[in-house]
Amino acid sequence: xxxxxxxxxxxxxxxxxxxxxxxxxxxxxxxxxxxxxxxxxxxxxxxxxxxxxxxxxxxxxxxxxxxxxxxxxxxxxxxxxxxxxxxxxxxxxxxxxxxxxxxxxxxxxxxxxxxxxxxxxxxxxxxxxxxxxxxxxxxxxxxxxxxxxxxxxxxxxxxxxxxxxxxxxxxxxxxxxxxxxxxxxxxxxxxxxxxxxxxxxxxxxxxxxxxxxxxxxxxxxxxxxxxxxxxxxxxxxxxx
Amino acid sequence: xxxxxxxxxxxxxxxxxxxxxxxxxxxxxxxxxxxxxxxxxxxxxxxxxxxxxxxxxxxxxxxxxxxxxxxxxxxxxxxxxxxxxxxxxxxxxxxxxxxxxxxxxxxxxxxxxxxxxxxxxxx
Numbered sequence: 015x016x017x018x019x020x021x022x023x024x025x026x027x028x029x030x031x032x033x034x035x036x037x038x039x040x041x042x043x044x045x046x047x048x049x050x051x052x053x054x055x056x057x058x059x060x061x062x063x064x065x066x067x068x069x070x071x072x073x074x075x076x077x078x079x080x081x082x083x084x085x086x087x088x089x090x091x092x093x094x095x096x097x098x099x100x101x102x103x104x105x106x107x108x109x110x111x112x113x114x115x116x117x118x119x120x121x122x123x124x125x126x127x128x129x130x131x132x133x134x135x136x137x138x139x140x141x142x143x144x145x146x147x148x149x150x151x152x153x154x155x156x157x158x159x160x161x162x163x164x165x166x167x168x169x170x171x172x173x174x175x176x177x178x179x180x181x182x183x184x185x186x187x188x189x190x191x192x193x194x195x196x197x198x199x200x201x202x203x204x205x206x207x208x209x210x211x212x213x214x215x216x217x218x219x220x221x222x223x224x225x226x227x228x229x230x231x232x233x234x235x236x237x238x239x240x241x242x243x244x245x246x247x248x249x250x251x252x253x254x
Numbered sequence: 255x256x257x258x259x260x261x262x263x264x265x266x267x268x269x270x271x272x273x274x275x276x277x278x279x280x281x282x283x284x285x286x287x288x289x290x291x292x293x294x295x296x297x298x299x300x301x302x303x304x305x306x307x308x309x310x311x312x313x314x315x316x317x318x319x320x321x322x323x324x325x326x327x328x329x330x331x332x333x334x335x336x337x338x339x340x341x342x343x344x345x346x347x348x349x350x351x352x353x354x355x356x357x358x359x360x361x362x363x364x365x366x367x368x369x370x371x372x373x374x375x376x377x
Contacts, residue, residue: 183314195294200329211320
């Protein structure tokens with residue numbers, strides 16, 4: 015069953031945001047006068063866009079300039095093709111540059127809300143993780159540039175240092191394994207006499223990872239299992 | 255066959271068909287015993303690269319006040335690569351097994367043999 019309405023009631027950036035956050039396959043059709051664009055979503059992203067003349071990102075940029083029109087959102091419709099690889103948040107940012115100042119504020123608000131919600135959601139997930147792991151000390155979602163985007167700790171720690179050091183280690187492990195042609199790194203566990211440090215990529219893109227530090231009272235099997243389960247959840251919470 | 259090589263051979267036997275490689279490696283990255291049975295997995299290259307990883311792990315652990323490093327475990331989609339310090343940390347021991355191996359079993363075998371291997375290193 016389709017949800018229908020007008021862009022004057024719900025803007026296209028908001029619709030894109032909602033469709034991406036749902037994560038399920040869906041189709042968004044937007045019609046203005048005699049023009050129509052169709053956007054397809056899958057796996058938390060906008061994956062295909064088509065109009066009568068074009069396909070791909072340009073269709074999205076044009077549609078985002080529309081201030082009015084009718085839309086129809088159908089869930090469970092899979093995309094017939096894939097013409098977009100850029101994350102939807104980046105598409106909206108690019109659209110910002112192409113729109114006049116009137117639309118600027120509206121789009122900026124949507125993106126700001128998304129950016130501010132995202133680490134908050136992740137922090138909640140990390141907090142939940144802390145309750146599943148005995149001996150939990152800290153967990154963080156960190157980019158391969160060494161900058162963390164969310165963390166949760168039960169002790170006072172210099173999280174910038176933790177993020178940077180974990181990244182250095184994971185980068186060296188990943189490079190070493192690549193050079194050895196020993197497959198794709200899934201996780202790395204460091205054991206010391208006081209703690210376990212476990213790092214795991216959130217996805218095959220290898221641009222972000224989950225790092226967990228727990229004391230030696232933890233259950234190692236449970237730590238690894240939870241790292242895998244929560245990495246999958248955190249990957250879904252990422253805006254791509 | 256030296257005592258050290260004998261011990262590594264026993265480890266290989268215990269790990270059975272999942273065994274890929276094992277090496278006793280100085281912190282200069284040079285292996286003093288061991289090898290790979292898989293021509294696609296270079297034991298010498300792995301020894302050198304994981305010496306760097308172990309050194310960095312020590313630095314990271316110091317900076318984060320995590321204590322003394324005991325071992326590291328890399329899981330890839332093909333292998334488990336386990337590395338652990340021996341004795342006074344002047345050597346480390348690596349064991350690589352396929353993903354079919356039982357990880358707990360490999361760790362247990364390493365725990366069992368680590369001290370014997372350290373004792374067998376000529377000093």
